[in-house]
Amino acid sequence: MPGGQPESPKSDRLDAEQAARAVLGQGATAIPKSRDGAVEVIRMLRLTRGSAVKARTQAVNTLHVLIVTAPDNLREPLRTLRGRTLINHCLNLRPDHDDLATLIDQPARLLHTGATTAIHELARRIHTLTEQITTLDRQLRRLLTTAAPQLMALPGIGAEIAGQLLVTVGDKPDRLASEASFARLCGVAPQPASSGRTTGRHRLSRSGDRAAKSAIYMATVTRMRQHPPTRAYLHRRTTEGLTKREIIRCLKRCVAREIFHALPRTT
Template sequence: MTSMTRIGGPVTGGVDTHGQTHHAAVIDSVGRQLGDREFPTTPAGYRELTGWLRGHGELERVGVEGTGAYGAALARHLHTQAIRVVEVDRPDRKARRAHGKSDPLDAYAAARAALSGAATGVPKQRDGQVEAIRALRVARRSAVKARTQAMNQLRALLLTGPAGLREQLRHLSPTVLVTTCAALRPGSDLVDPEQAVKTALRRLARRHRQLSEEIADADADLRVLVTAAAPDLLALQGVGIDVAGQLLTTAGDNADRLRCESSFAHLCGVAPIPASSGRTHRHRLNRGGDRAANHALHTVVLCRLRYDPRTRLYVERRTRQGLSKTEIIRCLKRYIAREIYAALPTNPHANDLGLAA
């Protein structure tokens, strides 16, 4: 820990976040280092950190690394204290090679980024319905992956199992296969490979069935929460519970942190990036952003390509203009991102974009 004489006046804080401790630093309005200190990641530690920062002067803002992970709880605490929190990206490798790496250096770098305006992002508040939706989606997603894994293991085990058992079960549909394997009655002699395979198949099938029930319960809970949180979003064609849940999670409880619809498009990775040079004027594909949100928009596009006459007419017109199907889908994602942004809850610009409140 280092500390200097209190100067007073406006100050800016910076925090390098970790699992067990956070390292905080504070600078004045011209970037002079006033001190740094380590605090535990506990409610008492957050209160102590806040008091320490305020003890150096009028605290204007705090730059925090990792507000979506290690710094989430601290960002939530600072928000309750009416302190402006700025989301700070971690320094890139070039900067760390030039200036070194340590917790105090990273904390001061976060403070300087917040003071200079190099970092301006507003973190998600994570204190409302959308945070509840996100938590339920985490459990549901892991259950879906585990169920897929169980089915793959069941089929792989059946593929290498005894020939008679394989011929009996290999042509069954997934639903019938799970039901049949869950009802198998193997013998007690597990030294016999066929009985051991039957036992394993039954366990995998029952695991699959249990996970299906868990997913169904999660879907029911999410349907209630998403419908209450974003009825306007669900009214858009092609937007179901899963897509809406992902897009809400991407935007966060405070969707007003996104200044305009282009900010949301960049967040979803559907805003083309300028790549012009000299007389060449072009844009390139944006491979950044939240890829899960990008996939959700892709799902909406596929639905509209199949069921929406306006979308099919648009595809025909753009095809005559020489665009490929991939390029047309990218354009549609950008247009749909604009519709989604207008329908997000707590969006102060909804009326400006043509959506009734």
């Protein structure tokens, strides 16, 4: 159906319902995101943080490569160090000469000094990026706690998951007509999946925002590990014969319902 939702399940009944809604003018009433409030700031901070994390990961990988290929007397003290200890040790390294070009006739010294310079500068970059990420995390956590306190209070919901869900929804959650529309937006709405051999079975929608779908999955998995009521539900449904995959599908829909009702509302 032109202009309809992708990946809709094939069903005469559902097709007829979608056609009727389109005729009644209910199929094109989506309200765009405003991009003018706290959620827009959260989106920008998350983008900035994501680029910093990516750059730091690349710098750390490059640092390990340089250490492996460094001269023996430089590599050995660093070989067994990890994490912050390694970065701090590399920060304390100082090249014994500032102008590498003047060492062109001293290959061994040039190699050692050049490797020391490269390792030190990479460690500085990693340290700077880590400080940026820490600052952004602090700002995001405070902003999320202020803008969406009920969402942040839900079990299994941290700053990363809450931030992604708010960015997906936008500054005006009221633009979503119901919790069912939120579930569809996040790709966790159940769809009929019956066949000639099975009836009454469902799967989750393959459409929706993938990042939000992943966030709800992570919140669900965290609850399954740490949230007593969720663990009790998992045990009960397992004894009823459901597979773990089926239970997770049910839980994701329940988590989406709780999240929808915890979203901040415009007044």
